[in-house]
Amino acid sequence: MTDQSWRAPILHVDMDAFYASVATRDRPELADVPVIVGGGSRGVVLSANYLARKSGVRSALPMTRARRLCPHAVVIPPDFETFGQVSASVMECFRRVTPIVEALSLDEAFLDVRGATRRLGSPAEIAEQVRTTIHDEQGITCSVGVAATVSVAKLASRRAKPDGVVVVPPAQVTAFLHPLDVGELWGVGEKTRDMLHRLGLVTVGDVAHTPVQTLQRVVGHQLGGHLHDLAWGTDRRALTPRAGPHEPDRSMGADETFARDTDDPEVIRRELLRLSSRVATRMRTAGVAGRTVTLKVRFADFTTLTRSRTLPEATDVTVEIHHTATSLFDALGLQRARLRLVGVRVEGLVPRETVHRQLVLGERDHGWADADRAVDRATRRFGNAAVRPASLLRPA
């Protein structure tokens, strides 16, 4: 297989057990111990090293179950600041290989290396160079999938784990894809997998040989067409590098699970204020404003609902977001139902300078926006705890 057969070789680079690897890389005493990175009592597993995985611990598993499966595991709380720093260094390393890098998350990225083969060698050789560099510079391992499309490269990197490389040349794509379970496909989760299985579509090959119209009737127009492409390895999604002038987020939100379920309206209202303030601060830092405020409520039995309201004008003002969220909450008319979580999200974000507020006579928004900016300045100088609404102050 020569390099010329690759129209545009794509690398998918995925760190192995990223959070756990970073958390233990400077702690040799944890090298031979099962390690779980995860949150508090009501949290889930964010990452587990391969020793812990031997006991059945997986990402997203409730911590309570993880501890039961692996009682001797060392549990480390996540340190996202460090994860972010390591991630930035890793992405920088990728950009030394090619400018066409699409970061999918902190710990994985696609690299289009079509412009790098003359300089650095075959895609497989580039993959090994990347792995060596990451290991030498960051002290962690990664796995790389190489293919002509992003979706196949992504599946290949999973097959390469841990600490390996898998190359799927164009001529071998269907031989690689078709034996896989449909649930392996990127975008097919538990529900869709079950639905396809019930119809007798178990492998990717089964899906490939099903008429598109049939798939679309079962899983919807969009996904049906997409599945067919994935099953033949023909999706041609191009990389969208985030390096340059990247498009703003479409929404920003914050939600939090209470340490204990609560039915206290005052506790809930205060939490909505905290979350609104957090979201609005991030929006102002990013220089965006949004029109649609969405409230999320999760009950003790885990059922979840959302309510949203679209405002006449986009806002980044804490008080407006909080007011909208509480008004949506009040409209639910909950009679002291026990809540597990509340959340606030603002959607339809646009750059703030494109928002021209219509000043209504007597409106006091101006004052609130000014107050927010004063809070932002104080927070930047004195830290997060410096300024907060009176209702969020703890009684001494």
Add this chain to the structure above:
DNA sequence: TCTGGGGTCCTAGGACCC
């Protein structure tokens, strides 16, 4: 003490406008 927190995209129905 089962089930986090950050997102994206799609679907479907109703309102409303032309």
Add this chain to the structure above:
DNA sequence: TCTGGGGTCCTAGGACCC
């Protein structure tokens, strides 16, 4: 008098990803 379709916005929910 009766019949109509398309486009866009809004809302709610759901599936999925890391």
